[in-house]
Amino acid sequence: MIRTVLLACLSILLVATIIVRPDDAFQASLQGLTIWWNIVFPGLLPFLTLLELMLAFGAVHALGALLDPLMRRLFRLPGEAGLAIALGWTSGFPSGAESTAILRRGERVTQAQGQRLLTLAHMPSPLFMLLVVGAGFSQRPELGVIIAAAVWMAAIITGLAHARFSKTTSASPSNTSSEAPGEKRSIRDLLRLAAKAMTQAKIRDGRTFGKALGDSVITSVYKLMAIGGFMMICSVLVRLLAPIIPDTIPSFVLPGLIESHIGAYAASAVSFPGGLAWNAAVIAAILSWGGVSALLQAGSAITGTDLSIRPLAVMRLLQAAVAFTCTILLWRPISNLTAYILPSSTPAFQLHGYTVSSPPPAIHVSDLHSLWPYTPVLFAAFGCVLLLLTLASISSSLRFMR
Template sequence: MKRTLLFAFLSILLVGAIIYRPGEAFQASLQGLTIWWNIVFPGLLPFLSLLELMMAFGGVHFIGTLISPLMQKLFKLPGEAGMAMALGWTAGFPSGAEASAALRRGTVVSRQEGQRLLALSHMPSPLVMLLVVGTGFLNRPEWGLVIAAAVWLAALVAGLVHARAAHEEVKPASGAKDTGSLLRRAASAMADARKADGRTFGRTLGDAVTESVYKLMAIGGFMMICAVIVRLLEPLMPASLPAYVLPGLIESHIGAYAAAVSDQAGGLPWNAALIAAILSFGGISSLFQASSAVSGTDLSLRPLAFMRCIQSALAFAATLVIWKPLTAILQVIPDSITTMEQPGGTAGYPLRQAVHAGDLFSLWPFIPRIMLLFAGLVLVLVLVSVIVPRRWTR
């Protein structure tokens, strides 16, 4: 009852603030819309559709079965938890939370195991890190790969430490003794998922596009609402607070954008570290998504919020540690970039200049090439979904 009254009061307060400052609220929502339309929508639509197809054709089930032994040995979780981790690490928020809640409802995992699995699987999508942040915000997908590596490394380290602190016996994965080798079990899971889905390819493709557009519309709504909240709260924040802190606490997309265009004395590595920290935390909006996913279970949001803070700090540190060696391997710093050094800065890295959302690099000109790549990936997925089950389930 108290929570309902609190949310009702906050909603009325937000509406009142928008009425009191309509111009600023409109400009903020327009900025959120611009970022979403220029970067998020064209960058994610083809690949979110591909992820929907992967789930329909059993690709995610195949991956989840393959990593089930790692879930048991490294994270002290049942083998079935591999599916939740595969969903969370491919589809992003809130797919991992939904899968973790489903396993908890089915008593496949205990409450303690469910909490650890929720913290491990509720992850930002790699598409956001590679396409939205790397290609869209930073104009270099390789930099997005470095950020993704730091976010993943932080999650794995936190998950391993969390597992070592637990004192539970791991239950064996169901059906492990009857289905033979790991590859055969993975192929069987893939075939079973495809059979259970039962839709034709045409309908599956249409449903995948429709579902992806629905998810992107929801993301756009979150971004616009959160952008308005950030703009309305800015006058209440201390002047010394960096501009990326408030949006980073509320919503990961606009927080990552604010961190990407901020002027850091340490140069690009610090921009990347801040982005990794914001994406690892996910913002309050991602916690609300997780809360909705786990409703009806005994899984709590407080341990998840605590682990998100731990992962955020680890991701920040990991980015600074791996930046120089990994960028050297990927050769992502071309000689043609003019570099500069400021007091406290790092020589050899470009210092990003703040840009407005209206001047944001757009992914729309690359849509033809993205769609060709998408068509090729769909063809590979179809071939794999046909060949793998036949080859390994004989």
């Protein structure tokens, strides 16, 4: 009751603020729309559609059988988790959460496994980190490499630690196609399991290709519209709350807490006393956290399941701390390595001249690298990740047999 009243009061307050300051609300919503159209929509639409098709024709179940040995040894998760991780790591928020929710609804993972997989798969877009943050916001390509490496390392470290120290059981649901976790399997056995799982899943679904494709596109566009709404609302919140934030709080904190894309831009335009390494560390922490917007997107994706965003929020904060530390540790070796490969240019905070307490600049279309031309690259990266995971899984199974 108290929570409902509080949310109602906050909603009324937000509407009243928008009425009082319509111009700021309009400009902020355009900023969120710009980010959504240039980055999120082209990065997610193909993958959300592909995921629905793969589910309809049993490809998810087949990949689950192939990836089962590797996923169980690394993260105490069934093989289908490998697909969720590959989707989340190649296409960004919230495709990992969407695929995790689908696996949970189909009882391919238990509640404990789904909660752990949600933390591991709900990741920022790699092209956003490499192209938009590195080459765009900061005008330093090597910065994007360091940030991406730190974010990925933080996810792997926390995922491995969570799998090893979690008190919850890793038992699989009763209807999974995988056999006993410790059973020895040859390549022929893995392929047989994959073919069997695909055939059974296709028979259970029963839709034709045209029907499955139409349903996939409709579902994906609906989800993307909801994601765009979350991003626009969070952008408006950042703009409306900025004037009431004390000057003692750094300007990137509010956007970093609420919307990670805007927060990363604000952090890239700040001049830190610690230099560019601190810019990269703060951006890595913001992207690992993901912001309230990413949490709301995950919450929307897992609606109808028994998964919760509260443990996800705690783990994201932990990942942010680990990512910050990893960035500081990786800064010198990766900088020295990329100095011989990538050209350097003037960092963004020297170009803009913003201080830690200055208000964050607004994002314009010219500040963003649109991901529309890079959709084929995303597909290729997704395929390569799945191929590498499959080869590693088969190799792991063969070594176990010896």
